[in-house]
Amino acid sequence: MIKTLVASIALCAATAAFAQAPAEGTVATWAAKPAHAWGAPTHMMLLDATRAGRRIVAVGEHGIVLLSDDEGKTYRQARSVPVSATLSAVTFTDDKHGWVVGQWGVILATNDGGETWQKQRMDTAVDQPLFSVHFMNDHDGIAVGLWSLMLQTHDGGKTWAKVTLPKPPGGGKADRNLYHVFADQKAALYISAEQGTVLKSTDGGVNWDYLATGGKGSLWSGVATPDGRIVVGGLLGSLFQSSDGGATWSPLKAETKSSITNLVAAGKGLLAVGLDGLVMQQRADGAPFDVAQRPDRAALTAAVIDAGGKPILFSNDGVLTGL
Structure with a gap:
């Protein structure tokens, strides 16, 4: 059940619902155990991937961490992962130092x-999962997740402190799910969130402003492109772009109703992947999107650009080949 839910809504609140099941104590105990060595790890559900220098690192269910040193041709499982919790996001600051986050608020380094x-953090008292993590350098990092959970560190993750966000405009609690945190070339931080909202900080995460994109649905991913654009996307193919640091937003015509789960800067353009086998590529700002759907309709969750400029795709069924 959890596998289907997580893949279908791409890092949203499914893990929290799962945690409220009658077997919560058993699930938490299992999640805190070291990850198992799997016989076919490339067929496990994978939720995020990135580069550590030239190495590709992908993470997913049951605490799995996959490593590839040959541009995705072959993968092997990490030697030691101290948890079996689902891992939802991974980031590296260089070829050695990285962090992952996931279910039960786990943070690994x-x-x-x-x-x-x-293991740097894990709270098995409540499954308030973390959906994304970003480090500005080896010391300063931020992790975000369910119900506006935000954690910050200034010592490389030795200690993590909760941050209380301001209430959103129009009142109500600061309880929106925070899906993806990323930075632009000017070191401003952005978080794609629920209800068409993007949060922005220009002081390293001390203060946050809510930005309205004009959309109403959840925004599951975001990216800052080298040419200065901020692009966010999510539910039912919604896609919004800002060329002024989030002050104003305009919708992009994605020509799809499949939800976008991951956005990646690709040269002068943009790559988006999503549910129903969605793969969209934009060659440059202002260019139309080339929209394709894989015949297998796989629930795509992440992509990494290989040395030849082609995407390596990851999904709820593991590593995929071809487009």
Whole structure:
């Protein structure tokens, strides 16, 4: 059940619903155990992927961490991962130092390129999952998740402190799900969130403003492109772009109703992947999107651009080949 839910809504509140099941104590105990060595790890559900230098690192269900040193041709499982919780996001600041986050608010760190991981945080009292993590440098990082959960560190993750966000415009509680945190070239931080909202900080995460894109649905991903654009996307193919740091937004015609789960800067353009096998590519700002759907209609969750400029795709069924 959890596999289907997580894949279908791409890192949203499914893990929290799962945590409220009658077997909550059993699930938490299992999630805190070291990850198992799987016989076919490339067929496990994968939720995020990135680069650690030239290495590709992908993470997913049951605490799985996959490593590839040959541009995605072959993968092997990390030697040591201290949890079996679902891992939803991964980031690296260089080829050695990285962090992953996931179910039960878990945060893991590595200093050897993902070969071995150490637990920095986990709260099995409540499954308030973390959906995304970003580090500005080796010391300053931020992780975000369910119900406006935000954690910050200034010592490389040795300690993590909760941050209370301001109430959104129009009143109500600061309880929106925060899906993806990223930075632009000017070091401003952005978080794609629920209800068509993007949060922005220009002081390293001390203060946050709510930005309205004009959309109403959840925004599951976002990216800052080298040419200065901020692009966010999510539910039912919604896609919005800002060329002025989020002050104003305009919708992009995606020509799809399939939900977007991951956005990646690709050269001068943009790559988007999503549910129903969705793969969209924009060659440059202002260019139309080339929209394709894989015949297998796989629930795509992440993409990494290989050395030849082609996308490597990840999904709820693991690593995929071809477009």
